[in-house]
Amino acid sequence: MAEWKPTLAQHYHERTKYDPETIAQKARSLDWDKQPLPYKDYKLGTTYDLKPYLNNAPTDEENWEKWHRLSRFLLLSYGVTAKLQTPSGDQILLRAAPSAGGLYPAEVYLIVRGLSFLPEGLYNYQCKTHSLIHFWEDSVWPSLKTACFWDSTLENTELAIAVSAIFYRSAWRYEDRAYRRIFLDTGHLLGNLELAGSLTDYRPHLIGGFNDDKMNELLYLNPQEEGVITVAGLADILEIKQNLPPTTTALPSKANHHFSANIPDGNLLSHLHELTKIETEPNLSSKKRKEAERKDKYNFPFCLKVSTETQPIFWGEQLEGLQETILKRRSTRGFNGEEITLDELKKLLSFTYQPQDYWRQSLDSTPDFFDLNLVSTFVAVSGVTDLEEGCYYYAPSSQELRQIRFKNFRRELHYLCLGQDLGRDAAAVIFQTADLQQAITLYGDRAYRYLHLDAGHLGQRLNLVAIYLKLGVSGIAGFFDNQVNEVLGIPEDEAALYITTLGRPRRG
Known part of the structure; x- marks a missing residue:
C-alpha cells in the first residue's frame, strides 16, 4: 500500500492549530476601522415584510397561514432575537444561531420555484428587519437543479435555501483559522433550520455536494469574497408529494496531495476553499451514502461503562418549550463551578444524539447530517453527581459513557481552552473530534467542511437543551489542539473540531 501523503486539508489543519509557544507571537491588534458589517445590503429589489405574520391573529388574507409559517421558520432559524446597547451607543443585534465573536458570516437565501404566495426568483433574508428582498425575479430553478447535480430533493419541492458565507466577516478577527469557525457557525444554523422546520411543518433536505461555481453564479456572489456553503431543498410536509425520503447529503471532492507548503498566511483560507470545490458530478460508484447505524469506538474490556438511556425531554404539547428556548438561547459567560446531575447530562446527550426518541413529539427522527x-x-x-471524574467516550449506538481516563482535568481544561475560565469552571466539557485521514479518504478535502458543519449542528442541539434545562452552555472553537488530544488520550491524527462547555451559570 502506498504511503499516505498529507492533503491540503490536513496541511491547513496543522497550520491553523493554536500552539502555546507561538500563539503570543501571532497575536495582533484588531483594526476596528475595518470591522465588517454582519448584514448584506441590496440596493434594488422588492421588500416583503415578514413581521406582520409573526404574532398577529390570522386575517382573511388568502395565504396568511403560509406567510406565518415561513416568517416563523426564518425568525427561529437566523432571526434577531435580542438587542444589546454598547457603552458607545452602538446596537448589537443577536441572532437565533450563535456565531463566534458575534461576526455572523452566514447569509441566508431563498430560491423559489412556484409558491402561490411568493413570486419565483431569488430572495435574501434580511434578518435585521425580518424581511425578504426579492432581488432577482426570473426562474432559476433549472439552474439550481443543474448546480446540485439534479438532486432528487429538488424534484417535488418548490422552495430551497442556500447558505453562503462572507469570509472576511470571520477572517477579520480569526484570520486563516476562521474557516473552521465559518463552518461551525453554519452548523449552528443548520441545527436551527432542522428544529425550526419541525415547528413550522417544513423539512430541510441538506445538499452538501454541489457545483460551487455554478451556485455562486446563480446567487450573483463574488467568489473572491464569499461562497455558498450548503443548499437545502425545503419540503412542505403538509403537501404529501413533498414528504421525501432521506437522500445522500455529501459528495466527495478531490484530495489535494500536491500543493505548495509555502502558501502565505492570510491566503490559506481562500486556498483551501477553492480547492475543495466540486466541478462535475462524481461517478455514482464514488458517492458515499450514509450508513443506517452509527459505529461506536473505544470499547475497552474493563473500562467503567455508564448507561445514558433516559426518558426524552418533553418540549410541550405544541413544542412551545422548544420555540421559547430557541428565542431566548444565549451563550453563558461564566459558570459557578457547581455540579450538574447525571440525569441532566443524560438528557443533554439524549436530545443531541438520539433524535429517533423524539418522533412522538413531531420532531424529525432522522435529521440530515453529512456523516x-x-x-x-x-x-x-x-463535576457531575454520581459520575466519577475523568474523560469518557460517548457511544451513541450503545447509549453509554465509557471511561478512558481517570482524574480531574480542571487545570488542563482551563489551559487548553486558552485560559478561559469556562473550561476550568465547567461541570462537563464535550469534545467533538474526527479521524481526519479517514474522512478525507471518503470525501476528499471537502470532508473538512462536512466535519465542522456536523460538529456545529450537534453543538447547537447541545446549546438548546442546556438552556431548556436551565444550565449554562458555551461553545469554544479556539483551543490548543494538541493538548486536547493529550487530555483525552486519543491519537495525534484525531482532529479536535469543537468544544462545548456545560455547567451552572454564574449569576451577575
Whole structure:
C-alpha cells in the first residue's frame, strides 16, 4: 500500500492549530476601522415584510397561514432575537444561531420555484428587519437543479435555501483559522433550520455536494469574497408529494496531495476553499451514502461503562418549550463551578444524539447530517453527581459513557481552552473530534467542511437543551489542539473540531 501523503486539508489543519509557544507571537491588534458589517445590503429589489405574520391573529388574507409559517421558520432559524446597547451607543443585534465573536458570516437565501404566495426568483433574508428582498425575479430553478447535480430533493419541492458565507466577516478577527469557525457557525444554523422546520411543518433536505461555481453564479456572489456553503431543498410536509425520503447529503471532492507548503498566511483560507470545490458530478460508484447505524469506538474490556438511556425531554404539547428556548438561547459567560446531575447530562446527550426518541413529539427522527459516523464525542467530567471524574467516550449506538481516563482535568481544561475560565469552571466539557485521514479518504478535502458543519449542528442541539434545562452552555472553537488530544488520550491524527462547555451559570 502506498504511503499516505498529507492533503491540503490536513496541511491547513496543522497550520491553523493554536500552539502555546507561538500563539503570543501571532497575536495582533484588531483594526476596528475595518470591522465588517454582519448584514448584506441590496440596493434594488422588492421588500416583503415578514413581521406582520409573526404574532398577529390570522386575517382573511388568502395565504396568511403560509406567510406565518415561513416568517416563523426564518425568525427561529437566523432571526434577531435580542438587542444589546454598547457603552458607545452602538446596537448589537443577536441572532437565533450563535456565531463566534458575534461576526455572523452566514447569509441566508431563498430560491423559489412556484409558491402561490411568493413570486419565483431569488430572495435574501434580511434578518435585521425580518424581511425578504426579492432581488432577482426570473426562474432559476433549472439552474439550481443543474448546480446540485439534479438532486432528487429538488424534484417535488418548490422552495430551497442556500447558505453562503462572507469570509472576511470571520477572517477579520480569526484570520486563516476562521474557516473552521465559518463552518461551525453554519452548523449552528443548520441545527436551527432542522428544529425550526419541525415547528413550522417544513423539512430541510441538506445538499452538501454541489457545483460551487455554478451556485455562486446563480446567487450573483463574488467568489473572491464569499461562497455558498450548503443548499437545502425545503419540503412542505403538509403537501404529501413533498414528504421525501432521506437522500445522500455529501459528495466527495478531490484530495489535494500536491500543493505548495509555502502558501502565505492570510491566503490559506481562500486556498483551501477553492480547492475543495466540486466541478462535475462524481461517478455514482464514488458517492458515499450514509450508513443506517452509527459505529461506536473505544470499547475497552474493563473500562467503567455508564448507561445514558433516559426518558426524552418533553418540549410541550405544541413544542412551545422548544420555540421559547430557541428565542431566548444565549451563550453563558461564566459558570459557578457547581455540579450538574447525571440525569441532566443524560438528557443533554439524549436530545443531541438520539433524535429517533423524539418522533412522538413531531420532531424529525432522522435529521440530515453529512456523516456522523466520522464524528466522535468525548466528555471530560469535572463535576457531575454520581459520575466519577475523568474523560469518557460517548457511544451513541450503545447509549453509554465509557471511561478512558481517570482524574480531574480542571487545570488542563482551563489551559487548553486558552485560559478561559469556562473550561476550568465547567461541570462537563464535550469534545467533538474526527479521524481526519479517514474522512478525507471518503470525501476528499471537502470532508473538512462536512466535519465542522456536523460538529456545529450537534453543538447547537447541545446549546438548546442546556438552556431548556436551565444550565449554562458555551461553545469554544479556539483551543490548543494538541493538548486536547493529550487530555483525552486519543491519537495525534484525531482532529479536535469543537468544544462545548456545560455547567451552572454564574449569576451577575
